[in-house]
Amino acid sequence: MAHSLIPRPLALAALLVAVGAFVLPAAAQKPLRKNNPSERNAQRGVPYAGNEQAMHWADEVAQRRGLDAAWVRNAIGRAQFLPVVSRLMQPAPSGTPKNWRVYRSRFIDPVRIAAGVKFWQDNQATLERAEKEFGVPPEIIVGIVGVETIYGQQMGNFRVIDALATLAFDFPQSHPRAAERSAYFAGELENFLILQSQAGTDPLKPLGSYAGAVGMPQFMPSSWARWAVDYDGDGRIDLARSPADVIGSVANYFKSYGWQPGMPTHYPVSFDAQKLDKDALLAPDILPSFSVASFMAKGAVLEGAAAQHAGPLALIELQNGDAEPQYVAGTENFYVITRYNWSSYYAMAVIDLGREVKAALPAAAPADAPRAEEPPAAAPSADAPPAPVGDAQPAPVGDAQPPAAAPAESPAVPSSSDKD
Numbered sequence: 001m002a003h004s005l006i007p008r009p010l011a012l013a014a015l016l017v018a019v020g021a022f023v024l025p026a027a028a029q030k031p032l033r034k035n036n037p038s039e040r041n042a043q044r045g046v047p048y049a050g051n052e053q054a055m056h057w058a059d060e061v062a063q064r065r066g067l068d069a070a071w072v073r074n075a076i077g078r079a080q081f082l083p084v085v086s087r088l089m090q091p092a093p094s095g096t097p098k099n100w101r102v103y104r105s106r107f108i109d110p111v112r113i114a115a116g117v118k119f120w121q122d123n124q125a126t127l128e129r130a131e132k133e134f135g136v137p138p139e140i141i142v143g144i145v146g147v148e149t150i151y152g153q154q155m156g157n158f159r160v161i162d163a164l165a166t167l168a169f170d171f172p173q174s175h176p177r178a179a180e181r182s183a184y185f186a187g188e189l190e191n192f193l194i195l196q197s198q199a200g201t202d203p204l205k206p207l208g209s210y211a212g213a214v215g216m217p218q219f220m221p222s223s224w225a226r227w228a229v230d231y232d233g234d235g236r237i238d239l240a241r242s243p244a245d246v247i248g249s250v251a252n253y254f255k256s257y258g259w260q261p262g263m264p265t266h267y268p269v270s271f272d273a274q275k276l277d278k279d280a281l282l283a284p285d286i287l288p289s290f291s292v293a294s295f296m297a298k299g300a301v302l303e304g305a306a307a308q309h310a311g312p313l314a315l316i317e318l319q320n321g322d323a324e325p326q327y328v329a330g331t332e333n334f335y336v337i338t339r340y341n342w343s344s345y346y347a348m349a350v351i352d353l354g355r356e357v358k359a360a361l362p363a364a365a366p367a368d369a370p371r372a373e374e375p376p377a378a379a380p381s382a383d384a385p386p387a388p389v390g391d392a393q394p395a396p397v398g399d400a401q402p403p404a405a406a407p408a409e410s411p412a413v414p415s416s417s418d419k420d
Contacts, residue, residue, distance in 0.1 A: 045162065049077035054169050061190050067197050075193060075203045079165035085158065086172045088210045089181070100318035100326060100345055107349040108356055112146045116357030119151045123243045126231070134251035135261030141250050143354030144340060145216050152216040155240060156209035164189040164212040164221075188212055191221035215239025216246045217253075227253040257339045258332065265337065265351050266316065266328040267306035275299035281315040286344050288312035288332050295329065302329060316344045 048054040058076040062069040120127065120142050127138035149155050167185035171178050192212070196203040208214035212221070219228060219239055228237045231248025238245050271278070276299030281290070288311065295313050296302060302309075306329060316330040328334075330344070337347040 045080035045082040045166070047077060048079045048081060048165055048169065051081075051169060054079075054165065057169070057186065061193065065190065065194060067193065071197070072193060075161060075196075076165065078204055079161045080159075081170055082158070082162050082166045082210075085163050085166040085210045086170055089167060089175065090172050091175055097321045098319040098345070099321040100348070101320055101323075103345045104349055104352060107147050108352050112150055112353060113356050113360050115151045115153065116142050116146045116353065117360050119145065119243070120357060120361060123247060126244045126247050130231070130247050130251040134248075134255040134259070136251040136254045136259050137354075139354030139358045140254065140265075140337070140350065141247055141354075142357050143350035143352075144250050145246060146353045146357065147346070147350050148218045149216050152240070155207070155215060155218070156213070157207055158210050158212075159204060160192060160206040160208045160212050160214060160221075161189070161203050163208065163210050164192055167211065185212070188221050191225055195221055195225060216243070217250050219249065223253070227256060253340070254336055257336045259336050260311075260333055263311070263331055263333045264305070264309075265334040265347070266330045267302060267309065267313075269306070269315065269327050269329040270301040271327075272299045272301055278315075282317060284314060286314050286316060286330060286335060286338055286342075286347075288314040288330060288335055290314070300329065316348075318344065318348065 054076050055073060058072045059069060061067065062072040120138060124138075127141060130141065131137055145151055164185055168182060168189045169186075171182040171185065175181060189212075192206075193203060196206075206214060209218060213219060214221075214224070216239055224237070224239070228239060228245070228249040229252050230237050230245060232242050232244035234242070237249070239249060275297070278299070281295070281298050281300060284290075290298070290313050292302060292307060292309055292313065295315075296307075300315065309329075309331065311332050314330040314335065316328045316334065318326040318328070320326065328348075330347075334344075334347055334351075337350055338344065340346070340350075
């Protein structure tokens, strides 16, 4: 999910662009992995009908957005507070070590690679069309969908309205940005209700992640309204069951955030110990801020195509617990991937999964499109834990905060791969 990171709310007027008919994943859609009893029990909660704050919010939204007041009150009143959702949003304990090798192993595994090969083969023509129209390589789209949901196998089993209501009205107060996050999720709940009202569908049925993200790409409601597209031309947007809509929507998202066709995502980098000012290089975090000349003047060593790169670069640090970190020089395209989830670890996992899937395609498959990334920064750990399942979260090893912390950002999903 996502996700996940949490994205900053957008102005609702800007979000409610003409999106036509659409479909959100609903309870009738059978997940490939059955929920176990403990999961089902964890998702029973207390209805918000008795919550004065929630019902007042419902009245205010209905009036402001021109929605049927009784319909909104019924939806919010039947939404349930889920304590498990609040717990999942708690920030990671301070001092939690980051480990790129462990993180990578959770997403780059035989299961995802095999599923990615099938997804690519089944949707090859659509992936090629999206690359021509949006400029985003198939391996990036395949990497996103694989990291998010294993190509639709794990789209979440929480009612979207329960997740969003819980986080809007009962966001954990121990979180350092509880007020900001609560306001964000209230905006997403509002967007969700508007989308459901426009479609004439039951707001109690769509299922998604514990953060309210839906479908194969784990779009939040505001992202659905702004970037989701009907790419199969059937007159509706279905991010749960239409791979074409998923591919077109992810590609549209990246193009909107400035993806540059043909630009690598990152380059290898080493250091000149005598000139190195690593603190200065890391100060901008993942935002590309240095020209090649200034990057190298501060002790970074680039070779070949990297030394000829025309745009700004960022020094990306991937920590490995007690072992030495790995570093790469991230480009503007690397930064675009982090708009989906503000984490360099997440971006590298997306890049590496796409690369591994591409490499695993049968030789006869036309998989010779120009590559948009360099080899992975590090190999997976041989004894790392298996990939997470369902809504379980990997160990929190991402960068400082998801894009909610960036004033102008609005990623498709909240941080699903690492809690902030």
